[in-house]
Amino acid sequence: MDELKHLGPRLRAMRKARGWTLEGLARRAGVSVSTVSRLESGKRQASLELLLPLTRQLGIRIDDLVRPEVPDPRVRRPTVQRGGMIITPLAPVGSPVHTFKISYPPVSTVPELQVHDGFEWLYVLTGRLRLLLGDQDLILTPGEAAEFDTRTPHAIFASGSRSAEVLSIFNGEGARIHTRTAEDE
Known part of the structure; x- marks a missing residue:
């Protein structure tokens, strides 16, 4: 699934938008700093068990991390x-x-x-x-x-x-x- 390849960068962007460090998010969510770092870099596969506490702390939905790619915005309809x-x-x-x-x-x-x-x-x-x-x-x-x-x-x-x-x-x-x-x- 192509949507999953963007999960890590989106997670990182959400964390940074709140001004939080890896350590701060990990502590709040009750997971290890290594786990958060590996999720953000794409070196760890995401699971609901990991994503639920992270998204709760960030105040976002899981859908915000795995939304589909933006489709081609061009309109191709005949005159x-x-x-x-x-x-x-x-x-x-x-x-x-x-x-x-x-x-x-x-x-x-x-x-x-x-x-x-x-x-x-x-x-x-x-x-x-x-x-x-x-x-x-x-x-x-x-x-x-x-x-x-x-x-x-x-x-x-x-x-x-x-x-x-x-x-x-x-x-x-x-x-x-x-x-x-x-x-x-």
Whole structure:
């Protein structure tokens, strides 16, 4: 198990973060200094019998010492096109935060206002974005942000003759409505 190879260095880091010596931790946990030293250096195999008193004294869980490696953080999801929008996912599937870069094309007719469960936050990267929200007709330019409850009637599209690129963050309901593809339906 690869997780176990990091147990010793994590144990050492936790001990040092508290400013404790090998002797101090060993005394508190009721184990020998040699045992703590060998655990930290990887020269002794860890057992529950050894780890329980050490983790209790350090105020941590055993899971804190054997947590799995950090997975590759890169997001590799395909860009999709829907209704002229280009939608690039910026978070992995199953992420608690649904984040996308969306390119809104210019439109010839104003789209109908939508109402649905959800919440949205957006930030304009390039272009001019028109946000119809309830009785408001807003133009957002690069560097401007907006957040709103999607139960308010709304429509979002590029203003003018150029596309507008936006970073959008949705809760789960908002993401399903705004970013679904033909395969999802």
